[in-house]
Amino acid sequence: MLSHKDNEYLCRVGPGTPMGALLRRYWTPITRSVDVPEPDGPPVRAxxxxxxxVVFRDTSGxxxxxDELCMHRGASLALGRVEGCGIRCLYHGWKFGADGTxxxxxNQPDPRFRERWRAPAYPVREVGGLIWVYLGPPDKQPELPRYSCMVERPEGEPRRPPIRVGYRHNWLQGLEGVVDSSHVGIxxxxxxxxxxDGDYASVRIIQDKFPTAxxxxxxxxxxxxxxxxxxAIRQAETAGDERYVRVTAFILPFTVSIPPGTSMLIWVPIDDYHTVQYAVDDGxxxxEETERSFLRWLGLDQNILDPDGFFIAPGQDRAAxxxxxxxxxYQGLITQDAVVTTSMGPMYDRSTEHVVPADAAVLRMRRLLIKAxxxxxxGGAPIGLDRYVSTEKISGASGVVHANSDWKDLVPGHVELTGGRP
Known part of the structure; x- marks a missing residue:
């Protein structure tokens, strides 16, 4: 159980907040590549x-x-024209390059004036179907992580675009849900x-069929x-000393690699009361048939997103x-998770909860975020940026193992800290 003060510390992410300062130290997805598809196409508000x-793709790609508001008189650049390797404000025609030039x-023809200023612009990378931005101090900019599911494919080989779902609740509620393994079988x-009963090996969601009760x-x-x-160690359905193990990796500040390890879920705070989840895999x-089955299993074949991409709960089938x-x-993994986390309200107050040993990973995550x-x-470096990390080796995992075996063997690329974190 958290105090109300610590709950506020964890949840609030706006400018000037401690958690907001932490999150800005990491590269963060701001939108998907498919949402800004064409050079000189319409800009996107984010x-x-x-x-x-404002996010835009210039003439060169x-x-x-x-910043959305024009540095001149504050009109929204999301209304602007993207043309000639820049974005032009509709109000007075000021035009800016992708680097803020x-x-x-x-309305001010003297070229010396333009040379004195730059529009607020931010470092950008485009990897794994996502557009990443760094909003922290320029002198603290880290390397972009190279997760295995985002490594570029051979030239010409297509990639499934990331799934994007918006939620009208605080970021921590969704993040805690994907860190928590004990709810999966319930x-x-x-x-x-x-x-x-079926065959989902083609989409690699539950390759081992969750062999436990x-x-x-x-x-x-x-x-x-x-x-x-x-x-998360469970008794396997097989007889003897076998255990079913699901290994989940939490990567600060908001990324989770889930079992069996082919997907990463990234929970990005829009503000204190809105969140976007990106689901990325290496597939x-x-x-068409498998995609339809896959979307149905997730619940995304239903009309669960409003025109802005935010989750809206479907009706609950009490007869079923x-x-x-x-x-x-409710039908589908994403729908079920979203219904539950949304039911907690726009910002859940954790000072009223009653935790159990199965919540150990969620509690560890909270402590690490506060510590970071x-x-x-x-004035220090946050967790994950305070040392070299082989991000491409991070993965979830699952499998049936002997009771005496070390589950760490399922994720040999992970570097544990001897004696724990100081």
Whole structure:
């Protein structure tokens, strides 16, 4: 259980907040590549950590991220024209390059004026179907992480675009949900049973079919150079001394590599009360039938997103619950998670909760985030940026192992911190 003060410390991400200062030290997805598809196409308005930006792709294909409001008189550049390797404000025609260079000022023709200033612009990278931005101190800019599911494919080989879902609640609620393994066999039990009965190997969601009926996993949590990983250990359905292990990796500040390790979920705070989840995997586009089955299993074949891409809960099928056709009355993993985390309200107050040993990973995550924010406030480097990390080797994992084996063997690329984190 957190104090109300610590809950506020964790949840608030706007300018001037300790958690906001921490998050700005990392590269962050601001939108997907497919949402800014064409050179000189319409700009995209984006919000991140309580601040507003405009994202555009110029004539050469380069992506720019600028403050949304024009530095001249504050009109929105999201209304502007993208042309001639820049974005032009509609109000007075000022034009800016992707790097913030002032290219034209029609109502002030003296070129010396343009040379004195630059529009607020931010470092940008485009990798893995996402547009990443760095909003922290320029002299503290880290290397962009190279997660295995985002490494560029051979030239010409297509990639499945990341899935994007918006939520009208605080970022920590969704992040805690994907860090928590104990809910999988309970909330998602209908989908777990379907995966056991069917064949989802083609989309690699549950390759091992969740071979357990144990809903009270023992958790072993160990600190790593990127944050922590943990094993949720359950009794396997097979006889003998075998255990079913699911290893989840939490990468500060908001990324989770989930079992069996082919996907990463990134929970990005838009502001204190809105969040975007990006789901990224290393798969190629699926055939039409498999894609349809995959989306249905996630719940994304339903009309669950409003025109702005935010989750809206479908009706709960109480008849299916009563007849034993559905445990939750909702179809699909994303739908079920979203319904639950949204039901907690726009910002859940954790000072009222009652935690159990199965919550150990969630509690560790909270402690690490608070520790990292306090380290940054004191002038130090945050967790994951204080040393070299082989980000391409980070992965989730799952499998049936002997009770005496070390589950760390499932994720040999992870570097644990001997003796834990100081």
């Amino acid at each position: 919000r991140l950590f309580g601040e507003d930006f 380069a992506v720019g991220v600028l 002032i290219m034209e000022t029609p 909330l998602h039990q209908s989908e777990v049973q379907e995966a056991k 144990d809903d009270a996993p023992a958790l072993e949590v160990r600190d790593t150079d990127f944050g922590f990983h943990y094993a 190629v586009p699926l055939d 619950m009563a007849e034993g056709r559905s445990f939750s009355g 924010a306090r380290t940054v406030a004191a």
